[in-house]
Amino acid sequence: MFKKLREVFSRFIETASSLLSSREKLLESIEELKLSLVANDVAYEVAENIASELTRRVEEGSIKSREDLVKALREILLSYFTGLNSIDLLSLASSRKPLKIVFLGVNGVGKTTTIAKVAVYMRENGFKPLMVAADTFRAGAQEQLKIHSERTGIPVFTGKYGSDPAALVYDAIQYGLNRGFNVFLIDTAGRMHVDVDLVNELKKIVRVAKPDVKILVVDALTGNDALEQARFFNEAVGVDCVVVTKVDAYEEGGVPLSLVYILKKPVLFIGVGQDYKDLKPFNPIEYVERILTGLQ
Numbered sequence: 001m002f003k004k005l006r007e008v009f010s011r012f013i014e015t016a017s018s019l020l021s022s023r024e025k026l027l028e029s030i031e032e033l034k035l036s037l038v039a040n041d042v043a044y045e046v047a048e049n050i051a052s053e054l055t056r057r058v059e060e061g062s063i064k065s066r067e068d069l070v071k072a073l074r075e076i077l078l079s080y081f082t083g084l085n086s087i088d089l090l091s092l093a094s095s096r097k098p099l100k101i102v103f104l105g106v107n108g109v110g111k112t113t114t115i116a117k118v119a120v121y122m123r124e125n126g127f128k129p130l131m132v133a134a135d136t137f138r139a140g141a142q143e144q145l146k147i148h149s150e151r152t153g154i155p156v157f158t159g160k161y162g163s164d165p166a167a168l169v170y171d172a173i174q175y176g177l178n179r180g181f182n183v184f185l186i187d188t189a190g191r192m193h194v195d196v197d198l199v200n201e202l203k204k205i206v207r208v209a210k211p212d213v214k215i216l217v218v219d220a221l222t223g224n225d226a227l228e229q230a231r232f233f234n235e236a237v238g239v240d241c242v243v244v245t246k247v248d249a250y251e252e253g254g255v256p257l258s259l260v261y262i263l264k265k266p267v268l269f270i271g272v273g274q275d276y277k278d279l280k281p282f283n284p285i286e287y288v289e290r291i292l293t294g295l296q
């Protein structure tokens, strides 16, 4: 997990701390750091910001030792995560009754699995979730949620292929409210090649569902594509927070950092496997410690 980014920082800290007496060489090593970051899914603007913040500290003379360097990096990285609106699904679910969540994301990123994982998490915490299969466009999407429903025992509301997804969402909410469901987990279509139709469809679903939270699901393994998807969905309907999937198999490491920098929204969970339990709250301090020093 995040192994390559950790190697990049570790190499930089070793090299740079041996060059502290030569301002010029130190600045060169910061330039090299920037390129290595970009090669590991750190978006260019983030890498540039890290480099310019480090350079500023070198210029003002506040980096005199290896410890100063690590401290500076830690502060810079953590600063990207501070001041973001934090989201706690459990307290929201307790106060909203019902809590309505719309899940956004392109096909194949692990969206339906994530919906099932979040549904299990909500049930374990005493809520009564209903999954809503509002991707009526792709053959198989409803089937997939039905399979998760059979495996988890959490009900799913489905409709006809090709039917209006917003109407399906409306019906699902009426159905669910009448039966005491208090968390609605709404799947949406994720085809990005017909942008305009998808954007209109998502806007309509959002108008009808009036969700409390819009969660974007991205696959860490897609690197820069995940960042493009984040920009696309955020412009289309707005994103409140992100779930990054397949982190268990992800070595580059830059996706969570770049997403937060670009969206200014938190990463809520990371997916760390295929089981329903493999959903972990994302902890920015742990992430930064892991990529900087390799601590757990």
Ligand SMILES: Nc1nc2c(ncn2[C@@H]2O[C@H](COP(=O)(O)OP(=O)(O)OP(=O)(O)O)[C@@H](O)[C@H]2O)c(=O)[nH]1
Binding pocket: 106, 107, 108, 109, 110, 111, 112, 113, 114, 141, 144, 190, 245, 246, 247, 248, 249, 270, 271, 272, 273, 274, 278
């Ligand atoms: N290793 C790992 N695999 C995951 C994770 N999340 C999802 N997957 C797997 O990724 C594959 C795709 O997941 P789905 O949930 O079917 O993806 P989707 O976005 O709904 O995909 P479509 O149905 O194609 O739209 C499945 O084999 C999942 O088991 C994760 O966090 N880690």
